[in-house]
Amino acid sequence: MLRHTLRSITSNKARFLLTTLVVVLGVTFVVASFALADSLRDTFGQLSADVNEGIDVQIQAIDEFDVAGQTGNNLPVPASVLDDVRQLDGVNNAAGGIFFFSTFPIDGQGRSPGGQDLSTAVNFSGVQSLDKLVVLAGEAPVGPDQFALSPAAFEEFDFEIGNRYAIESTATGRYEMELVGEIRFGLEDDASLGGILVTFDNETAQLVSGYEDSYQLIGVEGEPGVDPEQLVADIQAILPDGIEAITGQQAEEDFSESFEVFIGPFQTVLLVFAFIVLFVSTFIINNTFNIILGQRVRELGMLRALGATGRQVRGSVVGEALIVGIAATALGIGLGLLGALGLKAILEAFVGDFPSAGVPLRLRTIIWAVGLGVGFTVLASLLPAWKASRIPPIAALREEISIGSRSSRARTIFGVVLAIVGIAAAVGGLTGSGGVQATLSLLGFGAAVIFLAVAILAPLFAGPVVSFLAAPLPKLFGTPGAIARENARRSPRRTAATAIALTIGLALVTLVTVVAASLKQSVNDTLESAVAGDFVIFADGGNGIPPALADELRTLDELDAVVRERFETVRFNGEITDLEGSTMELIEEVVRIDVVEGSTAAGDPARRVAISTEYAEEAQLGVGDFVPIEFAEGGMADLEVVAIYADDTWYGDRFLDIAVLDEFGSNRADGDFLLSLAEGVTVEVARPAIEAALGDSPLAGLRTREEAIGEFQGFIDIILTMATIFLGFALLIAIIGIVNTLTLSVIERTREIGLLRAVGMTRRQSRKMIRWEAVAIALFGAVLGIILGMIFGFAIVEAVPDDFIGTLVVPWVRIVFFLVAAVLLGMVAAFLPARRASKMNVLEAIAHE
């Protein structure tokens, strides 16, 4: 029986290759996602090990508001703690550390690292075993007028020791200092991953980063032989409230883990696409097996007549699937590793070289690849195998041959039940109160089940729908068109199964398109109606804008108002939340806001807050009432409600004066500025003046309001394009599916095509016939997919809160484009099968079988 299986594979190489290809693509995706994510993990694990090497205990501030581990507040540890800890028994040495992102040196040609580069301020503590800073040339910086740079800065930019350069800090603005040395991070090798380090002495680093008289953390080296756990306990005993000690081991793990925040989702996104590709592939494989078995009914009947058991026949089919699955998985693993290497090279082009060469292939990756690759293939073959095993020996003798299938009634019931389950899951996900993860999982599950239901039900309506869609074919293309139409609907099950891959792919593309278009429109509406300012300044350096820049801008006559904005995680009225601060008294100049009671300019700037009517009602607050607020660093105040405004503004339910954040907050840089022009000043006139005031700061990016809106939309477009490209793989598989089915159909209809040719069908006409059959199938899949995608898209737009996506937009132009693309895809898919049909030797075709 195994011989028979192998013979079956080798005698149908083309079909075997096509079937394998779809699985290969899916496995490639799986392996690439894992390998790339693992490579990133290794890289950051290495970095983490380098940073924490030699540190037995780490002292840091507790951030109780950092619930999700994402505020990145890095609360200060007082410098006095360092002195106390140094006195302690068992402590060999200790050093304070500052790593302040987004501090940019500006080189001799006015260039500086941009937002993508890590350019970080660090302090030269003098304790090399803890900070791992090595002076390569010149000297270590001493005093407020000196700094040093890491090798990467000298390589990529124009710096020379002995000269003076400007330095921009997001927290505290601009400095000018003398470059005194070249300093490397890493005792043996450069371990900075290509990032740029700007080194100062302790006090200067504190000044530049805004950590007055404090550090972000303190590293402690114990006396030889001291137990770290014991040391942690001893140190904890003398620490003030809000400061904690952890082992170096723990610190290293925390540090590595903090990168999971972006590695994890990155891996998940890739895996989701991999899953989609494999899911779509399952339909193709299943369909291919079904058709092939249909063609082999007589042969299998013969085998049964000769004494093969049903089990042996089943084994032969599943065996074929197993071999396909294994071959495809092996190939997919290889291609996946190549893909990961390619993606890694692209990443490296942006962020600098990773320390590890190659990408790791973990056992976990192999298990997933084999599980999914072989699993999906075998799964897809089970039903056809079961049907094949039920072929009776008499089938070998029958003239009319057909492969057994469940009654259409059982099919309908099963499909409808599945559809209900899928819809219930999707609705549950959309309306449920679970987190993002739960919502998306439920939605994904629901969508998958709905697709399955559609696949099961589609044969019921494929016939009439295809007839309808293909109705113009006879008129347009005469008899070849008419026959194409008949062929497309003669086997609704096959047509449906072939089209379903395209349906799934296009449904997802349509969904993403509808959601993106609606999101774009909503963002546009919100910005158009909410923002009245003429200019926006964004934090192009990636980590904020120095508040001091606002003072520069305020000296300009061309500007009427300069409003600073910044977020902070606080406990407001008993609830931990992100709250926006802004220059409240100027707010009406730059934001459309309808104050219904009080005034945003009233009260003490450092103690005021404004709330929406809805929130006022919900929290039972009125103008003049006081609300408690608490900050991560321990600051507390009561804020006076000075204004109540109508709902639907830029700021949501409440916002406070940025003066409050200046006094108590932990963030030292602003998020952005909103500017409005003075009377009679045009954008063209103001622009150069503003640019001059900003100087060559790499931190602040000036945009007009329209430019800012365009940028947001461009960003959404990029995400949309990327998603479409990934989903394009699903479409590619759909094409392969159509090629597969048509090729098999052409083989199956060899005699028929031969007859047509004998009675006068030209080669061109035979190609036309196959081509338009493919188009009819593709169009069916596309229409079904677009309808499903729109329904899914509408549901999501409906379910997402209105202040995020409020308007439903149907991107008709794109949808028409998808339909045209489907027609073209069908034509592309038909190319080889059509050629095969037209090249058929008429005599052999007639003599076939």
Next chain:
Amino acid sequence: MTTTMTNLAARAAGASKIYGSGDTEVRALDDVTVAFERGRFSAIMGPSGSGKSTLMHCLAGLDDLTSGSVYIGDTELGSLSENDLTLLRRTSVGFVFQAFNLIPTLTARENMVLPMTLAGTKPDEAWVDQIVTTVNLADRMDHRPSELSGGQQQRVAVARALASQPDIIFADEPTGNLDSRSGAEILNFMRNAVDDLGQTIVMVTHDPVAAAYSDRVVVLADGKIVDEILEPTADTVFDKLKALGD
């Protein structure tokens, strides 16, 4: 439709067809020269493997010769391109095969007018109706082939061959799969087409009874024409073939 001057619907001159080469060489046709006159019903007979089908395929432009030439009317087929051959088949040649003559997705009527719709020409409705009545299929014309009996299917095939009023119709064992009654119907029908409508038919058959319906029997053996029987009866044909077998 016919602009030919000669009285010959099709002919072969020195036609040879060789399959394979060297040891495996098979001479399916060996220097065959034969002509089929207009308005006559001819039969080709001979033992299995004698080259009957090959001769017919070459005459019909479905296959090409190794040497020699074949003509449909005045047109020499060897000089025609693949596309021209297809167009010629469409307009000037009709076919009836032993089985699988019809496209399963088309109705009997659609099958019948297929060569004309492929050419994009309008069938002559009166003519089509006349044929339909003659083959006695008027009430079955909107059915698919799967809903017709084998005999009915063959009748539709003959009707198709007639519908386009070709110069010549080739039939390769058209009754081979039928019982004697259905076979007789088809043969009668073909005979009538020649007598009443002036058609030209060339039929390959193994059956002396079938051959007896024709005006003339050409006997092939080993790729050569070995005999010819005019005004055959079942008995004369049977005797000749028997003699050949001995």
